[in-house]
Amino acid sequence: MKLLFVADPLETFKTYKDTTFAMMREAARRGHSLSACEPKDIRWQRGEPVTASVRNISLTEHPVDWFAVTGPAYSEELPALKSFDAVVMRKDPPFDSEYFYTTHLLEQAEREGAKVFNKPRTLRDHPEKLAILEWPQFIGPTLVTRDAQDIKDFHAEHQDIILKPLDGMGGMGIFRVKADGLNLGSIIETLNQDGAQTVMVQKFLPAIAQGDKRILVIGGEPVPYCLARIPQGGEVRGNLAAGGKGVAQALTERDREIAQTIGPVLAQRGLLLIGLDVIGDSLTEINVTSPTCFQEITDQTGFDVAEMFLQALEAEHERLH
Structure with missing residues (x-):
């Protein structure tokens, strides 16, 4: 080809x-x-x-x-x-x-x-932060809003929260606010821009200590191993770009359930490769633009992710011709 x-x-x-x-x-x-x-x-x-x-x-x-x-x-x-x-x-x-x-x-x-x-159309239709809204059964308490008071109310209810912009990558612009509410107002102002920018707010998931898992799905089929990106030091973010340590591990039953529910649906819509981000049992993001972690998973497990991707690409080429 x-x-x-x-x-x-x-x-x-x-x-x-x-x-x-x-x-x-x-x-x-x-x-x-x-x-x-x-x-x-x-x-x-x-x-x-x-x-x-x-x-x-x-x-x-x-x-x-x-x-x-x-x-x-x-x-x-x-x-x-x-x-x-x-x-x-x-x-x-x-x-x-x-x-x-x-x-x-x-x-x-x-x-x-x-x-x-x-x-291309499916890339536009599935913003990476917002695509999870279609599968509420897999996500933790989540709020998407431009309203500062909404965010304060969400914090009052859940006490320990994560705030993130909708257009960040690699953990950029992510904040954690604990029960004391320290700097909540300032963080809202920074992300929300006085109501001009939409913010996603999620209940903090303690399972992040075990890693933010990247589950790759190719042609609707999950790769059998994920990469758990584990925060280092005092960092709350597991992203490799933010210094997280990547540890490959076999998928859990819950990981498979999430991947096998979402993967075939998005493959049908034209997403040959997606990356699901899962913390504990909760889906937090669906990456569709340029999901990564092929080499880390292959190096640690011996499972050739790139080979699986090329086989899927060749199969699609055959199907379309």
Whole structure:
């Protein structure tokens, strides 16, 4: 297959842990050809299909200079996205206006015949914090509001709470307020911007001490191991980007129940790969943009997550052709 990865700049990849790199490495091992671009490289003009300024690459064994560009740095004739067998959208959040516009360009490419994973419309329809609202049976006490008094009332009821912005990633902008309510007003002002910004508030889950579990679901099927991201020191966040320690472990029965309920539904909607965040028995987030943790799980358990992903991608290619 000819694969196009839409991602952050290749030069920024930390290949020892990068999931997109793991996908590329497995794709190359299976004989597929690799191309890459950034969202800014995608364009459309009336009378033409959606095209992109892409780099065709091969992988080296070098940890830093890990790829080589094959042929001209950028070909003069821009290839149409529909000319690739699969377009893999792996741009990291934030899901800002530019990300939103990119999904519309990718959706136009779909109308022209491109096969995009994850599906652009479904990316827009499933904001990572808010997608959990569809499955209230799996989540803890949760509030989504712009109203400062709502948040204060929620704190009065639950005493120990987590506040987070809807557009953060990697644990950014997450606050914990305990029973004493210390700094609650200030935190609300920071996140809520005087009613201009919607905030998610959740009851604090003590099970975070055992880790914030990332459960990967590929083609509707859960990977048999998750990565528990365990907060370190005095940190409340388990995110690896916030210094959490990743420990791979087998899924629990509850993990499987959550994954096997949500996974097939979202796969049917065009989400080939999702990452469910679970603390204890409670679902806290559904990651759809560029779920990670492939390499950490594979390194610790021997289960090849990238292989499972490429098998699912190949199966989708077969199904769609």
